[in-house]
Amino acid sequence: MKNVISDDKIRDFRDLINSNSNFVYQIYKNKGGKNLFNLVCSCLDWITVSVRHLENAPELDKNIDTKSMQVYSLISSIDLISESIKQLHRVFVNENNIPFLGEKKCFNERLFSNEDDNEYFKTIRACFGAHPVNLNQSKSKRFASWPFESHINSSDLCVHLYSRDINEEDLLLNVNINELLKFLVIRYDYLDVISDRIESLFSKYRKDLSDQMIETKSDPLEQLYILRNESKKRLDNDYYNREIDDLIMIFEAEVTDPELVQIADNYKESLLPLIEEIKSNLQVMNIVDLENDSIVRVRSNLGGQLNYELSKFYSWVYGDRDDPLLSYYFERFNEVTKGKFNFTSCDEINLTFLKAKLMLAE
Structure with missing residues (x-):
């Protein structure tokens, strides 16, 4: 995990936010009656915290309990980055949608084939630590088991999803660390798209105001x-x-x-x-x-x-x-x-x- 992402990208993005005479602050401190600059700052902070945590995260432990919590920490960090990227997208790109909607690039052999990557990641997050004792999956109330390592597939951890309904079959949900990291990298790299958008917004802002001539007075x-x-x-x-x-x-x-x-x-x-x-x-x-x-x-x-x-x-x-x-x-x-x-x-x-x-x- 240490070599998957670097905080160089979020540091450069923060520098961009604070550059151009604080253009982002001036425009977004009151955007339609909302202080969106505070939202931007929150996203920057939590992306930074999460990236630096992942850069310094230890290798997965052999003890299954410790490993389970390490995987949950990994998933939580990815979730913080993903949610922050969504919010930044809404601020700078399009407030009416979210990025990567409908994409199915990251997870193979998914248990719920109707879910796109965004939705399937949320399913993994819920089942592997966020709220495993209170799930709503496959039209029934379910509860995740103790995570365990599979000996029949290449996944890193698995959980059974028990049903509250009598005689309902258990489901098996697998998680693969490499797939999670692929999901992470795609979203973290989206900062480049947002950066280009900010540069474009600033260029347009400069041009629009430059075209407005300042009145000249002799006094x-x-x-x-x-x-x-x-x-x-x-x-x-x-x-x-x-x-x-x-x-x-x-x-x-x-x-x-x-x-x-x-x-x-x-x-x-x-x-x-x-x-x-x-x-x-x-x-x-x-x-x-x-x-x-x-x-x-x-x-x-x-x-x-x-x-x-x-x-x-x-x-x-x-x-x-x-x-x-x-x-x-x-x-x-x-x-x-x-x-x-x-x-x-x-x-x-x-x-x-x-x-x-x-x-x-x-």
């Missing part, structure tokens, strides 16, 4: 208001949202100090390429790190000197609570800049934020 602040709405529509990326919100604070700030007006105007002008880059990236749905990121414009060595004060200051800016030490941070800013920017609690928060950016850009 930077008006353009930023538009970009804020467009960013929410286009994957709602936290990084882009924060950059846009920071830029809005900067361009909303009105500088009245004559000595700072030109400095502020020059700084705002230096941000225009960043606004254009954000717009261009959102337009083509290329949500990548920004080359003109505002962090690049921190040219002062004050960032290190005021590391503690700045971290607390930004927590105040982005948070929703007052900081009793805010006046101290302003005193430190004024001290190291010799009062050039005149930090004061009387200023609006966006003006204070702009002053901090000007201080660090010198």
